[in-house]
Amino acid sequence: MNRTEIEREERALVEKVLKREDVGRRRMFEVAAWSVVGAAAASALPASSAAAQAPAAPARRILQKDDSRLLNMGATVRSGQYWNFKTWITPVEEFYVRNHYPTPTADQKPELDPRNWKLRIHGNALERELTLSYEDLLKLPSRTLFATMECHGNCRTLFWEQQDMKDVSGGNWVMGAIGLAEWEYVPLSEIFALAGLKPTAKALLFWSGVDGGGDIGRPVPMREVLSRPDDIGLAFKMNGNPLLPDHGAPVRALVPGWGGAASIKWLTELKVADHDFWVRLNTKGEVFVGPDYPRPSFSPNDEFRNVTPDDIKGPMVEWMPVKSTLTVPLVIEKSPSLPVNYPLKRGELPILAAGRQTMRGYAWGPQFGVRKVEYRIDGGPWREAHIRQPNLGRYTWVRFDFPWDATPGEHVIETRATDNAGNTQPASVPFNLYGMANNAIPKFRIRVVA
Numbered sequence: 114m115n116r117t118e119i120e121r122e123e124r125a126l127v128e129k130v131l132k133r134e135d136v137g138r139r140r141m142f143e144v145a146a147w148s149v150v151g152a153a154a155a156s157a158l159p160a161s162s163a164a165a166q167a168p169a170a171p172a173r174r175i176l177q178k179d180d181s182r183l184l185n186m187g188a189t190v191r192s193g194q195y196w197n198f199k200t201w202i203t204p205v206e207e208f209y210v211r212n213h214y215p216t217p218t219a220d221q222k223p224e225l226d227p228r229n230w231k232l233r234i235h236g237n238a239l240e241r242e243l244t245l246s247y248e249d250l251l252k253l254p255s256r257t258l259f260a261t262m263e264c265h266g267n268c269r270t271l272f273w274e275q276q277d278m279k280d281v282s283g284g285n286w287v288m289g290a291i292g293l294a295e296w297e298y299v300p301l302s303e304i305f306a307l308a309g310l311k312p313t314a315k316a317l318l319f320w321s322g323v324d325g326g327g328d329i330g331r332p333v334p335m336r337e338v339l340s341r342p343d344d345i346g347l348a349f350k351m352n353g354n355p356l357l358p359d360h361g362a363p364v365r366a367l368v369p370g371w372g373g374a375a376s377i378k379w380l381t382e383l384k385v386a387d388h389d390f391w392v393r394l395n396t397k398g399e400v401f402v403g404p405d406y407p408r409p410s411f412s413p414n415d416e417f418r419n420v421t422p423d424d425i426k427g428p429m430v431e432w433m434p435v436k437s438t439l440t441v442p443l444v445i446e447k448s449p450s451l452p453v454n455y456p457l458k459r460g461e462l463p464i465l466a467a468g469r470q471t472m473r474g475y476a477w478g479p480q481f482g483v484r485k486v487e488y489r490i491d492g493g494p495w496r497e498a499h500i501r502q503p504n505l506g507r508y509t510w511v512r513f514d515f516p517w518d519a520t521p522g523e524h525v526i527e528t529r530a531t532d533n534a535g536n537t538q539p540a541s542v543p544f545n546l547y548g549m550a551n552n553a554i555p556k557f558r559i560r561v562v563a
C-alpha cells in the first residue's frame with residue numbers, strides 16, 4: 114500500500130466512525146483512545162457501552178483460549194493485543210503464549226493429567242528426595258501474588274524500528290508479550306521445609322522435559338531463590354482458575370519479575386544441587402549475546418543437560434527492566450516481519466480524531482515497582498502522566514493516562530517510566546543478537562485527523 118492508498122483508507126475509517134458504524138476489531142484501539150468528552154467521542158464507543166449495560170455473564174471456566182484475542186506470530190507463539198488492553202489483571206484469553214514447541218496436553222502426554230502428574234524433588238543439596246502428586250501439592254500451604262509475566266523478547270521491535278539493528282533476530286512481539294495475572298502457588302519455602310535445604314545449595318533447576326524435544330528447563334541461582342523463597346514457587350492457578358494447557362497445566366514454576374523463560378511450564382522436576390546447571394535456556398537461548406555481554410564462566414563439576422560448554426554464549430537474562438507502553442499500536446516499518454492480524458499495515462500510522470484525547474498506557478518495573486511515568490510530545494518537555502491505582506509496587510504494573518489536545522498532523526509520543534530505585538528507561542539499548550530485554554523509550558507515531 115502506498116501513502117495515498119493508506120490515507121484514503123484512513124479517511125474512510127474516520128467517516129465510518131463519525132456515522133457511528135462499527136469499525137471492527139482491527140480499529141479497536143482507536144475506539145479505546147476516543148473515550149473522551151464530546152459527541153463524536155461518545156459515538157465511537159458502541160461496543161463497550163453496550164457491554165457496560167449488559168447483565169453480567171455467568172462465570173465460565175475457560176478450557177481453551179479465545180484465540181481471536183491474540184495475534185499469531187507462529188505456530189506456537191501468540192501475542193497479546195496490547196493496544197486493546199484495558200484491565201489491570203489480564204484476562205487469560207488475552208494473555209500471550211510463548212512456547213518453544215507446540216503446547217503439550219494431557220491427551221498426548223498422560224503425565225500432564227492432574228491424576229498422573231508427579232513432581233520429582235531431589236538433588237545433593239536437599240536432605241531427602243520427595244515425589245509430590247497434584248493432590249499432595251494442593252494440600253500444601255499456598256499463597257497468591259499479583260505479578261506481570263513478560264517474555265525477554267517483548268519490545269524486540271524497538272531494535273529494528275528505533276535502533277536500526279537489522280542483525281537482531283527473533284519474533285516480532287511488538288509490545289504484546291506481557292500480562293499481569295494473579296498466581297496461586299506453593300512457595301519454595303514450603304518445599305524446602307519438607308525436603309530440607311543444605312547450606313551447600315548453589316543452584317536450583319526447574320525442569321519440564323515434557324514439551325517438544327524434552328530439553329526445556331531453566332536454573333535459578335540459590336542467591337536469588339534465598340532472597341525471596343516465599344515469592345518463587347510452584348503455580349497451579351492463574352486468575353483463580355486452574356492453569357490452561359497453554360500456560361503450563363497442571364503446574365508451572367513461578368519466578369515473578371524475571372523474564373518468563375524462568376517460569377518453566379509443564380513442570381516435572383525440581384533439582385537443588387551444590388553446582389550450577391547449564392541447559393538450552395541459559396546457554397544458547399534466552400541469553401544476552403553481544404560485545405557488551407561477557408560469556409559466563411563454568412566449572413567442570415557443573416551439570417550439563419543436552420548442551421556442552423561450547424554452547425555457553427552469554428549471560429542469562431534475569432530481571433525484566435523498567436518499561437512503558439501506550440495502548441496504541443507501534444508503527445512497523447523496518448522489522449523483518451509483521452505479526453499476523455496486526456492492526457496496521459507495514460508503514461501505516463494509527464489515526465486519532467483531533468481534539469481533547471485521553472492517552473492511556475501501562476508501565477512496569479518488576480524489581481522495584483513504578484514510581485513515575487512521563488511522556489513528551491514531538492520532542493517537547495517531559496511531563497508527568499497520571500498513575501492509576503492500584504499501584505502495588507514490586508512485580509506489578511500500573512496503568513497511566515494523560516490528556517492530549519491532538520492537533521491535525523503527524524505526531525510522536527514518547528513514554529518513560531522510572532522505578533522506585535531510580536532506574537529510568539534509556540534512549541537506546543546495546544545490541545544483543547536475540548533482541549532480549551529492550552526497554553528503550555518507545556516512540557509512538559500517530560496521525561491526527563480533523
Ligand SMILES: Nc1nc2c(c(=O)[nH]1)N[C@H]1C(S)=C(S)[C@@H](COP(=O)(O)O)O[C@H]1N2
Binds near residue numbers: 322379
Ligand atoms: N516447558 C516450557 N516452559 C516454558 C516455555 C517453553 O517453551 N516450555 N517458554 C518460556 C517462555 S520463553 C516464556 S516467556 C513463558 C511464557 O509463559 P506463558 O505462555 O504462560 O505466557 O513460559 C516459559 N516457560
Ligand SMILES: [Mo]
Binds near residue numbers: 211263264265372373
Ligand atoms: Mo520468553
